[in-house]
Amino acid sequence: MNEFAQQLVNGLMIGCLYALIAVGYTMVYGIIELINFAFGELFMFGAFITIMMMSESISLFGATVGMPGLNFFVAILIAMAVVAVMGVVIERLAYRPLRNAPRLAALISAIGVSILLQNVAQSIFGSQQVKFPDIPMFTTAAGAPKAFTVGNVEITYFMVFVVVVTVITMLLLNVYVKRTRMGRAMRASAQDKNTSALMGVNVNKVIALTFLIGSAMGALAGGLYGGVYHAAWPLMGFNPGLKAFIAAVLGGIGNIPGAFLGGLLLGVIEALGSAYLPMGSQYRDAFAFVILILILSFRPSGLLGSTVSQKA
Amino acid sequence: MSDPTRNDDAAGPERPQTRLNPIASALTGDGTPRWQRALLLGLLALAIVLPFLVGSNRWITLMTVVVIYIVLASGLNIVVGFTGLLDLGYVAFYAIGAYYTAIIFNQVLKVRFGVDIDDYWWLTWVNFLVGGLMAAVAGVLIGYPTLRVRGDYLAIMTLGFGEIIRIVANNWVGLTRGPSGITGIPKPALFGYEFSTQLSLYFLGLAIALVSLWAISRIVRSRIGRAWTAIREDEIAAEAMGIHTSRYKLLSYATGAFFAGAMGVFFGHYLNYISPSSFMLMESFLILSLVVLGGMGNIAGPVLGATIWIGLQEWLRDFTFVQTHPETRGIAMGLVLVLLMVFRPQGLLGSLRVKLEMRPGSKSEAEHERQVWSDAGH
Numbered sequence: 001m002n003e004f005a006q007q008l009v010n011g012l013m014i015g016c017l018y019a020l021i022a023v024g025y026t027m028v029y030g031i032i033e034l035i036n037f038a039f040g041e042l043f044m045f046g047a048f049i050t051i052m053m054m055s056e057s058i059s060l061f062g063a064t065v066g067m068p069g070l071n072f073f074v075a076i077l078i079a080m081a082v083v084a085v086m087g088v089v090i091e092r093l094a095y096r097p098l099r100n101a102p103r104l105a106a107l108i109s110a111i112g113v114s115i116l117l118q119n120v121a122q123s124i125f126g127s128q129q130v131k132f133p134d135i136p137m138f139t140t141a142a143g144a145p146k147a148f149t150v151g152n153v154e155i156t157y158f159m160v161f162v163v164v165v166t167v168i169t170m171l172l173l174n175v176y177v178k179r180t181r182m183g184r185a186m187r188a189s190a191q192d193k194n195t196s197a198l199m200g201v202n203v204n205k206v207i208a209l210t211f212l213i214g215s216a217m218g219a220l221a222g223g224l225y226g227g228v229y230h231a232a233w234p235l236m237g238f239n240p241g242l243k244a245f246i247a248a249v250l251g252g253i254g255n256i257p258g259a260f261l262g263g264l265l266l267g268v269i270e271a272l273g274s275a276y277l278p279m280g281s282q283y284r285d286a287f288a289f290v291i292l293i294l295i296l297s298f299r300p301s302g303l304l305g306s307t308v309s310q311k312a
Numbered sequence: 313m314s315d316p317t318r319n320d321d322a323a324g325p326e327r328p329q330t331r332l333n334p335i336a337s338a339l340t341g342d343g344t345p346r347w348q349r350a351l352l353l354g355l356l357a358l359a360i361v362l363p364f365l366v367g368s369n370r371w372i373t374l375m376t377v378v379v380i381y382i383v384l385a386s387g388l389n390i391v392v393g394f395t396g397l398l399d400l401g402y403v404a405f406y407a408i409g410a411y412y413t414a415i416i417f418n419q420v421l422k423v424r425f426g427v428d429i430d431d432y433w434w435l436t437w438v439n440f441l442v443g444g445l446m447a448a449v450a451g452v453l454i455g456y457p458t459l460r461v462r463g464d465y466l467a468i469m470t471l472g473f474g475e476i477i478r479i480v481a482n483n484w485v486g487l488t489r490g491p492s493g494i495t496g497i498p499k500p501a502l503f504g505y506e507f508s509t510q511l512s513l514y515f516l517g518l519a520i521a522l523v524s525l526w527a528i529s530r531i532v533r534s535r536i537g538r539a540w541t542a543i544r545e546d547e548i549a550a551e552a553m554g555i556h557t558s559r560y561k562l563l564s565y566a567t568g569a570f571f572a573g574a575m576g577v578f579f580g581h582y583l584n585y586i587s588p589s590s591f592m593l594m595e596s597f598l599i600l601s602l603v604v605l606g607g608m609g610n611i612a613g614p615v616l617g618a619t620i621w622i623g624l625q626e627w628l629r630d631f632t633f634v635q636t637h638p639e640t641r642g643i644a645m646g647l648v649l650v651l652l653m654v655f656r657p658q659g660l661l662g663s664l665r666v667k668l669e670m671r672p673g674s675k676s677e678a679e680h681e682r683q684v685w686s687d688a689g690h
Contacts, residue, residue, distance in 0.1 A: 035464055093650075123637065242471060246472075249465075286472075296469075
């Protein structure tokens with residue numbers, strides 16, 4: 001029972017991180033119907049920039065460079081800002097010229113951006129893992145994470161922080177999309193870009209904003225993920241990125257509460273599956289695809305999605 | 313484009329009338345512009361003559377690698393170029409073929425039954441077909457769940473499948489021997505003749521490549537190929553015209569996967585050794601880049617793409633900077649994909665149909681007609 005509860009808690013925390021990345025996928029897919037593979041890589045850059053900002057010095061292109069050594073909270077905000085700009089630039093350069101091209105072209109461009117960013121990161125930060133600095137607030141003097149126990153379940157303060165930040169961000173985002181003028185423009189563009197444009201919505205601005213928000217969320221997830229695993233490495237974004245997309249499909253693509261639900265479910269299923277299924281931990285990364293196959297076969301619109309699967 | 317079955321550029325009054333024309337025609341189809349046929353014939357001549365001129369094994373090995381990638385890229389071209397669906401885990405099908413033949417020879421025949429695998433030389437040739445068919449079945453199984461949703465989901469499914477195959481190959485140690493891989497796969501042999509030299513293996517690979525190219529060019533010019541192109545151009549219109557789109561999409565996945573599986577069998581027997589590290593995700597992206605570079609939906613495209621890229625890659629390997637910075641390869645690949653999509657989506661050679669599709673409304677009919685003529689070398 002205790003192990004079950006422990007796995008459940010771990011799963012929920014990882015699920016929160018999937019949910020944060022899934023927001024980007026779901027919003028972008030909802031509006032321009034593009035799987036932006038690069039979110040996984042922006043997530044990775046989020047982790048690296050957080051580390052950079054927190055360190056006193058870091059090795060870039062093999063040369064040691066002095067760094068500000070900021071506190072974790074400031075560092076992750078800077079990372080979010082930088083990555084958000086990166087996301088907008090990517091959209092402008094690699095996707096906007098292809099807005100009216102066949103979808104295959106944009107999809108190939110997206111995979112190209114993803115490969116490019118991954119290798120650029122390798123060039124800048126090296127191919128090895130870079131250690132994530134300890135965060136004083138969440139670490140004891142001995143270097144172990146601060147934690148408390150409920151029953152026999154160990155919960156670190158950082159886990160609580162991750163969950164709280166995710167929930168608050170999701171709520172704010174939901175309010176933003178539901179209640180503000182810009183949010184309404186987003187929903188309108190998701191329904192019909194051309195008609196929205198005729199109604200005076202600046203669709204380009206809406207799409208740029210979507211990338212801005214999605215990338216910032218990805219960077220936030222990346223910084224937190226780095227904090228959880230105490231490291232960042234250039235390939236770290238690949239699996240979480242894919243899984244976040246699957247989480248978005250699971251919840252219903254284009255639906256922000258759906259992304260949250262899908263992320264949590266996926267995180268929990270993965271944690272429990274790898275704990276209880278035979279050889280589960282080796283095949284951990286395969287569960288998400290089994291889920292994708294099931295969801296596409298039985299409910300392509302996702303758990304919370306209302307629209308029937310769109311074709312062509 | 314009123315009639316999608318018509319070859320847009322075949323209407324030239326002077327068709328090339330060389331004696332070698334039947335070969336070019338068999339490999340590319342009648343619709344291919346003259347200079348592209350000449351290019352293919354030139355490459356073919358080079359492919360036959362060059363190994364005798366260079367004589368060093370390093371070059372022959374390089375050319376064998378190019379030939380392998382030509383087949384892989386041409387197979388992927390069926391799915392990506394002709395049907396317009398993105399397959400990002402293509403290397404998984406290649407892995408299926410390679411592991412299938414390795415497991416049959418090593419784990420089953422040698423270890424389980426303890427027979428002399430040299431007596432089973434004929435099985436290699438059977439395996440080309442069986443390995444290909446197994447990959448084709450896998451392609452259908454992976455593609456099937458995505459039929460109800462948009463084609464984009466295929467990209468995610470195949471990406472995941474590619475990773476799963478690698479995870480299985482790494483972890484199912486009893487069957488695949490895990491990360492250490494399977495050794496001792498026999499060289500191909502035919503009635504006592506063993507393909508043991510680099511040169512003989514190269515020519516075997518070349519023969520397989522020619523057969524594959526011939527088959528692919530026949531398929532894409534057939535009723536099936538026209539259905540694929542129609543699906544790529546407009547799925548709803550294709551369906552309205554009576555094309556059973558689900559069936560043809562599955563057929564496209566299966567056909568593409570078949571060639572990867574068959575080439576995987578060749579790869580296993582060629583190297584005598586396979587391990588999961590040969591089937592990394594980056595390989596799938598590399599194969600995709602070859603197709604995109606040469607020109608999607610063009611028979612000659614992947615051939616040129618593979619020749620240029622793999623050749624360049626091997627040549628650059630001599631430079632110290634590239635040796636110490638292996639990621640330059642990935643950076644170049646990413647840049648090429650993005651830049652080509654934005655500035656030249658039809659790739660180096662281009663496909664006229666792709667061109668029409670990718671730049672809607674940017675050219676008048678007359679301008680397009682002129683473009684066709686100049687592209688065809690008139």
